[in-house]
Amino acid sequence: MIPGGSGQVGTLLARHFHAAGHHVTVLSRSPKSTPWQTLPWDGRTLDPAWTQTLEAADAVIHLSGRSVNCRYNAENRRLIIDSRVIPTELIGRAIAQCARPPKLWMNASTSTFYRDARDRPQDEFTGELEGPNGQPDPTLPETWLFSYDVARRWEEAFSAAPTPATRKIALRSSMTMSPDPGGVFSVLSNLVRLGLGGAEGPGDQYVSWIHDRDYIRATEFLIAHEEISGPVNLTSPNPLLNRDFLRDLRRAWRMPIGLPAATWMLEIGAFFLRTETELILKSRRAIPTLLLQHGFTFDCASWPEAAQDLVDRYRNAKRTTSHEVAPVRR
Numbered sequence: 001m002i003p004g005g006s007g008q009v010g011t012l013l014a015r016h017f018h019a020a021g022h023h024v025t026v027l028s029r030s031p032k033s034t035p036w037q038t039l040p041w042d043g044r045t046l047d048p049a050w051t052q053t054l055e056a057a058d059a060v061i062h063l064s065g066r067s068v069n070c071r072y073n074a075e076n077r078r079l080i081i082d083s084r085v086i087p088t089e090l091i092g093r094a095i096a097q098c099a100r101p102p103k104l105w106m107n108a109s110t111s112t113f114y115r116d117a118r119d120r121p122q123d124e125f126t127g128e129l130e131g132p133n134g135q136p137d138p139t140l141p142e143t144w145l146f147s148y149d150v151a152r153r154w155e156e157a158f159s160a161a162p163t164p165a166t167r168k169i170a171l172r173s174s175m176t177m178s179p180d181p182g183g184v185f186s187v188l189s190n191l192v193r194l195g196l197g198g199a200e201g202p203g204d205q206y207v208s209w210i211h212d213r214d215y216i217r218a219t220e221f222l223i224a225h226e227e228i229s230g231p232v233n234l235t236s237p238n239p240l241l242n243r244d245f246l247r248d249l250r251r252a253w254r255m256p257i258g259l260p261a262a263t264w265m266l267e268i269g270a271f272f273l274r275t276e277t278e279l280i281l282k283s284r285r286a287i288p289t290l291l292l293q294h295g296f297t298f299d300c301a302s303w304p305e306a307a308q309d310l311v312d313r314y315r316n317a318k319r320t321t322s323h324e325v326a327p328v329r330r
Contacts, residue, residue, distance in 0.1 A: 004064030043087035092161025123289035174208035174235035179314035198260030203243030205283035211300035
């Protein structure tokens with residue numbers, strides 16, 4: 001079962017597990033026709049329509065959460081937090097009431113949980129929060145403190161859920177790169193192809209990322225390895241500097257130029273695009289120590305190779321679409 005699974009990552013997982021022969025149920029606020037089962041839910045109410053299906057589930061992968069690609073005004077902040085915390089608490093109550101609870105509950109989290117890190121990587125064992133002694137650093141921009149608060153409250157709600165018979169994993173994910181339209185890779189690629197793929201701000205902030213195939217493979221790995229629980233960094237072992245990340249993406253697209261954007265330019269652009277520069281300027285340097293310790297191997301651990309694979313798949317998908325014969329109108 002994949003609550004909140006109608007977005008990019010949920011669709012990747014549903015498509016994969018359905019093709020592998022599993023029975024997949026996605027819970028969505030706006031259900032659409034899909035090859036797998038999709039049921040309506042509001043993220044707030046225990047409805048027998050989906051709680052009965054939960055009884056038969058082996059694993060729950062909860063992905064609900066409003067996009068953070070917006071301005072952090074009071075209303076958007078409330079929606080961002082509520083859309084994560086309330087459905088997480090709801091899933092916890094539903095599992096607690098099961099006569100046959102699922103063996104595993106994986107709940108989305110974020111690599112933003114860790115501090116702005118330029119000096120050393122952040123993993124599940126030695127990673128640090130946003131400030132000294134686990135407290136927010138008051139010198140950070142206020143919008144960055146909000147992102148930390150979201151991550152903290154999200155995981156606190158997950159940890160507090162009383163589900164003793166169900167193994168729990170918090171997925172501290174980084175940006176998932178897939179060639180599907182509308183995803184983060186598509187957005188970045190559009191900038192690069194317009195010649196705007198230069199360093200953003202200082203360019204020395206780290207970018208954490210994961211290839212879509214490795215995201216799926218790591219999810220399967222976590223399902224199979226019953227000894228793993230708690231926070232897991234779902235990210236490539238090789239984060240890289242923003243300027244290098246964008247350079248490699250330009251090379252994959254064979255784009256010779258990439259105009260840089262100074263911090264003040266990003267602030268102006270973010271204002272007009274109704275988003276926040278924290279999404280670009282914070283240094284995210286998470287690494288997947290726990291996965292590696294348990295023997296997981298990445299198919300696409302290096303960004304240059306991953307970027308080229310994604311670009312090739314994007315182009316192939318476009319060619320396939322353009323070669324389809326249009327229906328005859330009568």
